[in-house]
Amino acid sequence: MFAMLFAGQGSQHKGMGAEVLERYPGLVGFASDLLGYDLATLCTKDPDGLLGRTEYTQPAIFVVNALHGFERTHREDRPADVYLGHSLGEYNALLAAGVFDFETGLRLVAKRGELMAAASDGGMAAVLDTPEERLLELLADHGIDGVDIAGLNTPSQLVIAATPPVLAAAVECLEENGIRVARLRVSAPFHSRYMEPARVRFAEFLTGFAFAAPRTPVVSNVTARPHRPEETARLLAEQLVAPVRWTDCVRSLLDRDDDVEFTEIGGTSLTRMVDKITSGA
DSSP states (O other), rough: EEEEEEEOOTTTTTTTTHHHHHHHHHHHHHHHHHSSSSSSHHHOOOOOTTSSSSHHHHHHHHHHHHHHHHHHHHHHHHHOOOOEEEHHHHHHHHTTTTOOOHHHHHHHHHHHHHHHHHHOOOOEEEEEEEOOHHHHHHHHHHHHHOOEEEEETTEEEEEEEEEHHHHHHHHHHHHHTTTTEEEOOOOOSSSGGGGHHHHHHHHHHHOOOOOOOOOOOOOOOTTTSSGGGGGHHHHHTTTTTTTOOHHHHHHHHHHTTTOOEEEEEEEEEEHHHHHHHHOOO
């Protein structure tokens, strides 16, 4: 089985996509007109320091991933058997599978980024070498309520999300108990209950779009199962408040074929996660 992976937010960096952006001036110009700013300049030079802001990050990554995906499709003979994307990357997976076109995908991620950026009261942290049950038990024992599991990236890495005071208390508690924690440079508690207002507004926005059946299976971050056409809109809205079940997504493929070949578009972070999942680390 050949699985193609698309990276999400966090893979952005100044200079991203420089070569591929030059090769697709028509699509880049179209995207810039739709977004209202010079996308190529944002990605390659980031003169105003906006690339790290969610409302700019998400469209930029989507376009660069899409162009790399188009290039690979044109260059390679071997099609993917399944697509996976991490959080935002799931939109590139759905694009590659023909669920929507480039313009629709760009409109969706632009609105998604706008709504997620507006939910700025909170943060996230990566927790290492601590099973989910142990983590929640420890926080409960110390009277810390309001922490959500926002991501299950590998067997040894979870991501938590909460409001600023709750997250600070959780980080302090975990560190005092010898658990390694790293705060993430994000502006809000993504993939948690605190994104519910954004989920409601995004669900309303999604009613204006039609989604085709995937030509190739796309594994959902929410369910770790392939998308079904009748569920696409609901799952894309639900993704804002649900944890990214990356470990389960990868294992769902390994359960079907223990010799899956993974190729990542947009970085190497997902490949490293896959290596840890396959090794049980």
